[in-house]
Structures are given as structure tokens and as C-alpha cells.
Amino acid sequence: MKLRLWFAAAAAASAMTLVGCAGTGPNQQMGVAGGAVGGAVLGNVLGGSTAATVGGAAIGGLIGNEVGKNSDQRNQQRYYNDQPRY
Numbered sequence: 508m509k510l511r512l513w514f515a516a517a518a519a520a521s522a523m524t525l526v527g528c529a530g531t532g533p534n535q536q537m538g539v540a541g542g543a544v545g546g547a548v549l550g551n552v553l554g555g556s557t558a559a560t561v562g563g564a565a566i567g568g569l570i571g572n573e574v575g576k577n578s579d580q581r582n583q584q585r586y587y588n589d590q591p592r593y
Contacts, residue, residue, distance in 0.1 A: 511557075513551075515557045515560050515561065517547075531572075531575075531576070531579070532575070532576070532578075532579030532582075532583075533579070534575040534576075534578040534579045534582070535572060535575035535576045535578075535579050536575065537571075537575055538570075538571035538572055538573075538574045538575025538576070538578070539568050539571050539572045539575065540571070541571050542567035542568045542569070542570050542571020542572065542574070543564045543565075543567050543568035543571065544564075544567070545567050545571075546563035546564045546565070546566050546567015546568060546570070546571075547560050547561075547563050547564035547567065548563070549563050549567070550562055550563020550564065550566075550567075551563065
């Protein structure tokens with residue numbers, strides 16, 4: 508039974524990672540991956556069911572997506588501000 512939950516967590520994390528990586532920056536991709544894995548593990552620990560694991564992966568992926576996107580935007584803004592003006 509525990510093995511099934513871990514497989515569900517891995518599948519949910521993989522799905523969130525693949526869905527969240529289209530046309531994004533590197534920090535956003537890492538945020539989705541890390542958030543989905545962390546959320547899946549936390550959901551499994553707290554809920555102990557497949558639904559909790561998948562829900563945790565979804566919520567963690569969304570939070571990681573936003574954190575990574577903000578980081579990519581901040582890095583892009585710094586890059587453009589450091590460029591010489593002609």
C-alpha cells in the first residue's frame with residue numbers, strides 16, 4: 508500500500524513538472540518541480556491518501572511556479588537595467 512502511494516506521488520510530481528515547463532524560465536521550472544515533489548511528500552505525510560498526495564503536488568507546484576516566476580522576472584529586470592543605453 509505504501510509503495511502505491513509513493514508511485515502516485517512520483518506520477519503527480521512528474522505530471523506537474525511536465526505541464527509547468529512549457530515556455531518558462533529556469534527558476535520557474537525548478538520551482539514547479541521542487542514544489543510538486545515537496546507538496547506530494549507533504550500531502551502524503553499529512554493526508555496519507557492518494558488524493559492528499561496529488562492535491563499536495565498540485566498546490567506545491569502552483570506555489571513553486573509563482574515563486575520561480577517572480578525570481579525569473581527579477582533576474583530579467585536586473586539584466587535589462589544593466590545593459591548600456593545608446
